[in-house]
Amino acid sequence: MSGHMDPTSRGGLTRRNLLLAGAAGLLLGSGVLLVPKRYFRMPQQTQSFVAKVAHYHLDIADAITRGIRELGVSSEELNGRRILLKPNLVETASGAPHINTHPLVLRGAIEAFLRLGAAKVMVAEGPGHRRDTLAVYEESGLADVLTEDRIKFHDLNYMTGYELPNAGRQSSMRTLTFPAIFQEVDWIVSVAKMKTHHIAGTTLSMKNLFGVMPGIYYGWPKNVLHHAGIENSILDINATLKPHFAIVDGIVGMQGDGPIMGDPKQAGVLVLGRNLAGVDATCCRIMGIDPYKVSYLERADNWLGPIGEGSIEQRGEAIASVRTNFNLIDTIPAQHGIRLT
Amino acid sequence: MSREREEAFWPTALSVLAWIGSQVHEPHCSQGVRFLLNTTGNHWKKGPDDPFGHDPSIPGWPWIDGMHSWTEPTALAVIALRATGHGDHDRVREAIRMMLDRQLPHGGWNYGNTLVFGRELHPMPESTGAALAALVCQVEQRTIARSIDYLQGEVDRLHTPISLGWGLLGLAAWDRWPSNGAALVERCVANQARYGEYDTSSLCLLFLGALAGERDMKSPLLLDLSCTQAPAVPAQ
Numbered sequence: 047m048s049g050h051m052d053p054t055s056r057g058g059l060t061r062r063n064l065l066l067a068g069a070a071g072l073l074l075g076s077g078v079l080l081v082p083k084r085y086f087r088m089p090q091q092t093q094s095f096v097a098k099v100a101h102y103h104l105d106i107a108d109a110i111t112r113g114i115r116e117l118g119v120s121s122e123e124l125n126g127r128r129i130l131l132k133p134n135l136v137e138t139a140s141g142a143p144h145i146n147t148h149p150l151v152l153r154g155a156i157e158a159f160l161r162l163g164a165a166k167v168m169v170a171e172g173p174g175h176r177r178d179t180l181a182v183y184e185e186s187g188l189a190d191v192l193t194e195d196r197i198k199f200h201d202l203n204y205m206t207g208y209e210l211p212n213a214g215r216q217s218s219m220r221t222l223t224f225p226a227i228f229q230e231v232d233w234i235v236s237v238a239k240m241k242t243h244h245i246a247g248t249t250l251s252m253k254n255l256f257g258v259m260p261g262i263y264y265g266w267p268k269n270v271l272h273h274a275g276i277e278n279s280i281l282d283i284n285a286t287l288k289p290h291f292a293i294v295d296g297i298v299g300m301q302g303d304g305p306i307m308g309d310p311k312q313a314g315v316l317v318l319g320r321n322l323a324g325v326d327a328t329c330c331r332i333m334g335i336d337p338y339k340v341s342y343l344e345r346a347d348n349w350l351g352p353i354g355e356g357s358i359e360q361r362g363e364a365i366a367s368v369r370t371n372f373n374l375i376d377t378i379p380a381q382h383g384i385r386l387t
Numbered sequence: 388m389s390r391e392r393e394e395a396f397w398p399t400a401l402s403v404l405a406w407i408g409s410q411v412h413e414p415h416c417s418q419g420v421r422f423l424l425n426t427t428g429n430h431w432k433k434g435p436d437d438p439f440g441h442d443p444s445i446p447g448w449p450w451i452d453g454m455h456s457w458t459e460p461t462a463l464a465v466i467a468l469r470a471t472g473h474g475d476h477d478r479v480r481e482a483i484r485m486m487l488d489r490q491l492p493h494g495g496w497n498y499g500n501t502l503v504f505g506r507e508l509h510p511m512p513e514s515t516g517a518a519l520a521a522l523v524c525q526v527e528q529r530t531i532a533r534s535i536d537y538l539q540g541e542v543d544r545l546h547t548p549i550s551l552g553w554g555l556l557g558l559a560a561w562d563r564w565p566s567n568g569a570a571l572v573e574r575c576v577a578n579q580a581r582y583g584e585y586d587t588s589s590l591c592l593l594f595l596g597a598l599a600g601e602r603d604m605k606s607p608l609l610l611d612l613s614c615t616q617a618p619a620v621p622a623q
Contacts, residue, residue: 266459269457
């Protein structure tokens with residue numbers, strides 16, 4: 047049959063070239079040519095800001111305000127806007143405040159956004175491990191701060207949701223269901239904790255967004271996301287939700303067997319930025335971790351944001367001046383061999 | 388919940404409990420019981436590289452269809468099945484074994500992980516209360532004594548309705564409703580000034596915990612969970 051084909055009728059292509067092109071197309075389409083996607087991506091650029099903050103009783107609002115300004119966020123972007131701050135509240139344990147974002151970092155962020163013109167700031171979380179969100183809110187110390195500041199706290203675990211098509215397409219989840227309150231805000235800010243993680247390597251501003259997925263649909267501890275793959279889910283949530291800003295509490299972070307059982311680690315920093323992948327890559331370098339060896343960050347590179355050192359303009363403190371290696375546990379596969387050399 | 392999210396079936400056990408005793412809802416109740424008896428989570432044989440401590444092969448119930456079984460949905464299903472007279476069913480027996488396997492070495496339950504990478508995780512009052520309520524008169528007290536101790540040590544620190552409600556129900560099930568239980572409930576109700584109004588289900592849970600002490604009821608959710616009673620609600 048193919049012997050009847052006239053090569054010249056195909057715009058000068060020979061039959062052999064056509065067959066090769068077709069075969070290559072099939073291979074590409076089927077994913078047989080396993081060239082990492084990042085080689086087809088356009089390089090991106092972003093900025094992150096690092097502030098030295100030695101302890102929680104310093105002026106955190108001032109540090110965050112300075113960072114937001116340094117990152118070029120204009121007053122038009124914040125004037126009259128409704129800002130949702132999403133902390134990292136997972137569970138509480140006596141003597142382990144380093145599990146969760148410190149409440150004074152939330153207070154600082156609230157003050158900073160209001161100072162810069164935001165009309166309303168609220169705090170919302172759906173803890174991964176506990177069904178009793180109010181208990182985590184109370185025991186973490188956040189209730190004291192928000193009650194005093196008259197800021198509303200929203201429980202995302204029991205909030206009905208709206209579906210969006212999964213824009214990340216890394217997992218088999220066709221859609222993602224986000225809490226309805228997200229349709230009523232202008233900015234979503236991940237206010238994360240700087241921690242190592244025993245499954246993902248690190249948990250920073252991107253992984254923190256697991257907590258936005260309502261427990262009533264995703265279970266406790268967000269079973270559907272674990273089933274779909276933690277790394278896939280991190281990428282899918284971030285690609286679909288498109289959060290606007292990140293603040294990472296590294297004043298006292300967690301090292302070793304994070305995100306719950308690790309030890310406190312004073313890094314004395316806050317890290318801020320518009321791009322969550324870029325912020326997390328900067329956090330990794332501060333923690334002495336190679337972001338290219340943290341799988342979900344490597345997969346996010348130049349897609350959800352750049353993670354290369356040369357692609358992230360550092361504002362505030364230089365990374366080298368604040369780097370402090372977080373302990374890694376070599377027997378935990380996700381932490382094996384990820385040290386930044 | 389919504390009809391569009393049928394995989395999130397975890398309220399089924401609560402619905403069964405709500406329908407008990409209502410003739411109008413008897414068909415729904417039976418349907419709910421059948422569903423529970425015919426539904427389980429995702430289970431597998433533990434592999435040598437699995438980092439967690441529990442036995443993932445023992446069937447219980449998940450929050451969401453197709454997921455692994457966890458403490459609270461299993462406890463709720465056990466309570467619902469026992470309350471409808473299916474306490475002797477194999478599924479209930481398996482689930483009790485599953486819950487005992489998930490009990491933390493130093494007492495209490497959490498959402499359902501015991502150890503990960505060799506480290507024992509933290510217990511949680513709401514999970515512990517639900518498990519203790521489900522296990523009443525199904526296991527010997529010595530097997531869960533350390534969990535009662537944990538919850539008794541925590542109860543004074545519970546300020547919120549889900550933790551306190553389940554905490555009181557769990558302790559009441561084992562005749563340990565605290566002498567200051569009423570004061571704890573009053574404090575929790577007053578905390579609405581701090582947290583905002585509680586939703587109806589949280590408030591109901593809290594008051595069930597309160598009633599468990601007032602009436603000196605041994606059984607969880609104020610139902611008579613006799614170990615040997617015949618099915619009050621047929622499964623088929």
